[in-house]
Amino acid sequence: MALIVQKYGGTSVGDADRIKAVAARVAAAHDSGNQVVVVVSAMGDSTDRLVDLAAEVSGGRHPREMDMLLTAGERISMALLAMAIRDRGVEAMSLTGSQAGILTDTSHGEAKIRDIRAIRVREGLDQGRVVIVAGFQGVSPDTKEITTLGRGGSDATAVAMAAYLGADVCEIYTDVDGVFTADPRIVPGARKLDEVSFEEMLELAAAGARVLMMRSVEFARRFNVPLHVRSSFHDGEGTWVKENTMEDAAVTGVAHDLSEVKLTVRAVPDRPGVASAVFEPLSSAGVNVDMIVQNISHEGFTDISFTVARSDADRALGLARQAAAALGAGGVSLDDAIAKVSVVGAGMRTHPGIAARMFTVLADAGINIAMISTSPIRVSCVVDAAVAEEAVRLLHDAFDPPFEPQEESI
Amino acid sequence: MALIVQKYGGTSVGDADRIKAVAARVAAAHDSGNQVVVVVSAMGDSTDRLVDLAAEVSGGRHPREMDMLLTAGERISMALLAMAIRDRGVEAMSLTGSQAGILTDTSHGEAKIRDIRAIRVREGLDQGRVVIVAGFQGVSPDTKEITTLGRGGSDATAVAMAAYLGADVCEIYTDVDGVFTADPRIVPGARKLDEVSFEEMLELAAAGARVLMMRSVEFARRFNVPLHVRSSFHDGEGTWVKENTMEDAAVTGVAHDLSEVKLTVRAVPDRPGVASAVFEPLSSAGVNVDMIVQNISHEGFTDISFTVARSDADRALGLARQAAAALGAGGVSLDDAIAKVSVVGAGMRTHPGIAARMFTVLADAGINIAMISTSPIRVSCVVDAAVAEEAVRLLHDAFDPPFEPQEESI
Numbered sequence: 104m105a106l107i108v109q110k111y112g113g114t115s116v117g118d119a120d121r122i123k124a125v126a127a128r129v130a131a132a133h134d135s136g137n138q139v140v141v142v143v144s145a146m147g148d149s150t151d152r153l154v155d156l157a158a159e160v161s162g163g164r165h166p167r168e169m170d171m172l173l174t175a176g177e178r179i180s181m182a183l184l185a186m187a188i189r190d191r192g193v194e195a196m197s198l199t200g201s202q203a204g205i206l207t208d209t210s211h212g213e214a215k216i217r218d219i220r221a222i223r224v225r226e227g228l229d230q231g232r233v234v235i236v237a238g239f240q241g242v243s244p245d246t247k248e249i250t251t252l253g254r255g256g257s258d259a260t261a262v263a264m265a266a267y268l269g270a271d272v273c274e275i276y277t278d279v280d281g282v283f284t285a286d287p288r289i290v291p292g293a294r295k296l297d298e299v300s301f302e303e304m305l306e307l308a309a310a311g312a313r314v315l316m317m318r319s320v321e322f323a324r325r326f327n328v329p330l331h332v333r334s335s336f337h338d339g340e341g342t343w344v345k346e347n348t349m350e351d352a353a354v355t356g357v358a359h360d361l362s363e364v365k366l367t368v369r370a371v372p373d374r375p376g377v378a379s380a381v382f383e384p385l386s387s388a389g390v391n392v393d394m395i396v397q398n399i400s401h402e403g404f405t406d407i408s409f410t411v412a413r414s415d416a417d418r419a420l421g422l423a424r425q426a427a428a429a430l431g432a433g434g435v436s437l438d439d440a441i442a443k444v445s446v447v448g449a450g451m452r453t454h455p456g457i458a459a460r461m462f463t464v465l466a467d468a469g470i471n472i473a474m475i476s477t478s479p480i481r482v483s484c485v486v487d488a489a490v491a492e493e494a495v496r497l498l499h500d501a502f503d504p505p506f507e508p509q510e511e512s513i
Numbered sequence: 514m515a516l517i518v519q520k521y522g523g524t525s526v527g528d529a530d531r532i533k534a535v536a537a538r539v540a541a542a543h544d545s546g547n548q549v550v551v552v553v554s555a556m557g558d559s560t561d562r563l564v565d566l567a568a569e570v571s572g573g574r575h576p577r578e579m580d581m582l583l584t585a586g587e588r589i590s591m592a593l594l595a596m597a598i599r600d601r602g603v604e605a606m607s608l609t610g611s612q613a614g615i616l617t618d619t620s621h622g623e624a625k626i627r628d629i630r631a632i633r634v635r636e637g638l639d640q641g642r643v644v645i646v647a648g649f650q651g652v653s654p655d656t657k658e659i660t661t662l663g664r665g666g667s668d669a670t671a672v673a674m675a676a677y678l679g680a681d682v683c684e685i686y687t688d689v690d691g692v693f694t695a696d697p698r699i700v701p702g703a704r705k706l707d708e709v710s711f712e713e714m715l716e717l718a719a720a721g722a723r724v725l726m727m728r729s730v731e732f733a734r735r736f737n738v739p740l741h742v743r744s745s746f747h748d749g750e751g752t753w754v755k756e757n758t759m760e761d762a763a764v765t766g767v768a769h770d771l772s773e774v775k776l777t778v779r780a781v782p783d784r785p786g787v788a789s790a791v792f793e794p795l796s797s798a799g800v801n802v803d804m805i806v807q808n809i810s811h812e813g814f815t816d817i818s819f820t821v822a823r824s825d826a827d828r829a830l831g832l833a834r835q836a837a838a839a840l841g842a843g844g845v846s847l848d849d850a851i852a853k854v855s856v857v858g859a860g861m862r863t864h865p866g867i868a869a870r871m872f873t874v875l876a877d878a879g880i881n882i883a884m885i886s887t888s889p890i891r892v893s894c895v896v897d898a899a900v901a902e903e904a905v906r907l908l909h910d911a912f913d914p915p916f917e918p919q920e921e922s923i
Contacts, residue, residue, distance in 0.1 A: 119566065119569035119570045122570050123570060153589065156529065156589070156593065157592075157593060157596060159529035160529045160532050160533060160593045160596055160597050161593070161596035161597055161599075161600050162600065163596065163599060163600045165595065165596045165599055167606065168592040168593075168595040168596045168599070168606075168607060169592070169596075171588060171591070171592040171595075171607050171609075172588070172589055172592035172593065174588065175585040175586075175588040175589045175592075176585075178581060178582070178584070178585040178588070179563065179566070179582055179585045181581070182567075182578040182579070182581035182582035182585075183566060183567060183570045183571070183578075183582065185575065185578040185581070186567060186570055186571035186573065186575040186578045186579075186582075187570050187571055189571075189573060189575055189578070190571050190572065190573045196577065196578075197578060197581050199581075202657075223657075247612075247633075
């Protein structure tokens with residue numbers, strides 16, 4: 104008998120028929136002798152509809168009331184799912200984030216999970232029930248207020264619940280078959296990975312792979328919770344995300360990200376403190392900066408380029424312009440048609456030359472590289488958005504991931 | 514400074530514009546120096562839509578999960594209303610039934626309020642806030658489960674909250690202007706009553722007046738909470754429901770009710786225990802019987818007629834047939850085209866002859882009376898559904914309520 108946490112996203116419970124299909128899957132897992140906890144998101148686009156309704160009623164920011172509003176979404180999906188499971192003769196009960204003991208800090212809209220006290224979840228399991236937990240929501244013990252966890256919150260709920268319960272696996276059900284070596288919509292030959300390590304998955308998520316949020320992967324890595332990313336539409340195996348077990352591939356996947364824009368502060372006087380003058384205000388304003396490149400100085404002046412999320416572009420531009428004026432720099436330019444293309448593989452550590460080969464592949468195709476950044480297991484290049492898909496296809500063809508180069512003979 | 518509890522039904526918060534209109538009214542009451550608690554129902558037909566969704570997903574009965582589902586409705590309306598009030602510069606917070614300390618028994622779908630522990634409501638008021646409380650919902654301290662209060666639940670929440678807080682008034686906002694001497698859609702000359710006593714309101718509600726449920730009137734009477742039934746569309750005074758203050762009218766209003774059906778158990782052997790044999794099974798099954806008439810025995814046999822809610826008709830018919838068979842009675846007939854027409858007035862106690870005059874008015878119009886029942890302040894007649902509206906108009910014309918007959922000279 105295993106203890107399984109299953110997480111179903113909004114698409115998987117988007118209408119009555121899909122809820123019944125999920126119920127069938129949950130009941131099958133239970134009837135096979137497993138203990139099952141189900142974490143569920145709000146139905147389909149219901150969260151968006153509640154956000155629209157709030158915008159109709161109010162132009163203001165009301166984070167506490169927004170959380171009260173949005174948490175209605177999972178309440179609806181979880182109650183319906185419990186009914187559908189019970190119809191199959193399996194005892195089931197739904198619990199809100201608060202009832203399930205998801206304790207968070209006080210930040211409405213983007214709360215962090217601080218602790219789990221899933222007493223009622225354990226009780227339910229001990230009574231032989233399937234327990235359905237509302238994703239995305241919790242309660243702050245300090246203020247006694249209902250909170251939401253922000254983007255990727257339901258995955259975070261599932262992983263945290265799995266960690267607390269010591270689950271054998273946390274299954275993340277989604278509308279794709281698993282984690283692929285590249286986006287199959289762009290690379291027809293992309294392959295589903297049977298297995299990927301936590302650290303590779305973190306790099307893939309950071310590089311733009313949408314299937315899992317970094318936050319929940321980080322959580323799973325810290326508590327060593329094996330994740331199984333799989334389709335909610337069929338029974339086939341998906342991708343396991345866990346600690347390294349097999350030989351590391353030099354290149355596990357090619358990822359791309361069109362969600363960022365590039366800003367360049369031009370002709371910055373090259374003296375100590377200029378980077379701080381540019382980036383400290385961004386940090387204080389909560390703007391996340393991804394890549395940073397500072398060019399080699401030329402006659403006492405340098406250019407500083409960096410990327411931020413598209414949604415932060417306007418704020419970042421304003422702050423960078425203020426910093427540029429204060430520094431006596433030449434000005435700030437914004438390029439909003441960029442793409443970040445990355446190759447990721449834990450085997451890079453022991454197989455040098457991956458970066459060089461990536462640059463050659465792009466150069467041979469006449470693709471200009473605007474920025475480069477690397478981690479021990481990732482190389483990312485910023486290129487023109489217009490050639491992003493071509494770049495991904497070329498790199499996937501060149502490396503053929505999961506690519507395991509021949510060991511050199513001694 | 515007064516403490517006011519305002520209750521808004523689903524129609525009053527049916528869309529974004531109506532929510533903003535309610536917010537304006539609440540803010541005005543607050544800005545006039547009052548402490549304001551607002552009890553709110555789910556938006557428009559949203560509860561019906563959740564019920565439909567549940568029916569799509571499940572054919573079963575899942576009362577606990579149904580309550581979890583339906584309580585999402587007030588969560589949405591109360592959060593939106595809080596936002597709209599805050600937009601007007603008035604501090605406001607919404608509380609679920611559980612957060613507001615509405616403690617109930619364990620009966621999902623039809624829970625009874627057992628106690629109020631509105632600590633967070635008091636705190637909010639002390640902080641100068643408008644506190645918005647979800648109507649219709651509570652929590653059972655025994656099971657820690659979310660419950661709903663059933664029909665008229667939001668009114669019950671409002672009156673209970675007003676009683677607990679010692680409010681000066683509980684304002685029930687609705688889509689009509691108040692309590693009328695008859696249904697204005699049927700009787701064009703019907704008048705809005707300025708004032709009506711608790712006991713008359715109870716009789717009117719029992720007789721079919723839809724504006725208030727008996728349950729909340731009974732609660733208000735027990736705790737002596739003055740109710741003010743008024744329109745959510747304008748500022749005019751509505752109807753006050755409170756303890757008697759003015760001279761009692763002999764006839765305060767004419768009410769009618771098309772929601773019941775009549776069953777007759779025919780040719781029942783007239784011996785002790787037959788009534789019990791008919792009605793005990795109905796009571797055990799939770800079928801509420803309203804009027805009961807047993808005819809004078811004829812050659813050792815009698816007929817027993819009674820009325821029940823239309824929704825209970827099938828169950829009642831089945832149970833009555835079983836009882837009839839066991840008693841050796843002639844059979845059971847069902848008449849589902851009946852109406853109950855009632856005249857109500859506390860002054861009837863001191864002004865006899867109202868019943869007689871009622872029968873004469875109906876007889877003069879050729880309207881046959883199938884059943885009669887009376888209380889000290891009410892006379893009800895069952896007539897054919899087809900002549901119900903005519904009967905109401907004739908009685909309203911005859912008694913011209915609020916009708917105060919001349920005192921007899923000594």
